[in-house]
Amino acid sequence: MKTLVASLVRRLAPETMRSLEDLATLRRQGESLPGLVARAERLEARVAEFAELEYAIDELRRDSLRIAELTDLVVTRVGALPLLHADQTN
Numbered sequence: 001m002k003t004l005v006a007s008l009v010r011r012l013a014p015e016t017m018r019s020l021e022d023l024a025t026l027r028r029q030g031e032s033l034p035g036l037v038a039r040a041e042r043l044e045a046r047v048a049e050f051a052e053l054e055y056a057i058d059e060l061r062r063d064s065l066r067i068a069e070l071t072d073l074v075v076t077r078v079g080a081l082p083l084l085h086a087d088q089t090n
Helices: 003-012 014-028 033-089
Strands: none
Touching: 003 014, 014 033
């Protein structure tokens, strides 16, 4: 009788049956639904932290490019100073 009901439920509501089977598996492994919810919340918090880190890394990359451009500009200008100085003395 149980197998008949299980096969009927599996045909009519396969997603529900899979969810029930997953819950049974979790119980056998010693997990509980509140424990899984807490783990999911911690995981969401970690994902949010990684998103913030990704934004910070992109910002650092942009800043690094700006610093490199400014450094190139300064080196070019400082390198040109002796040439400008030499032209003015002649």
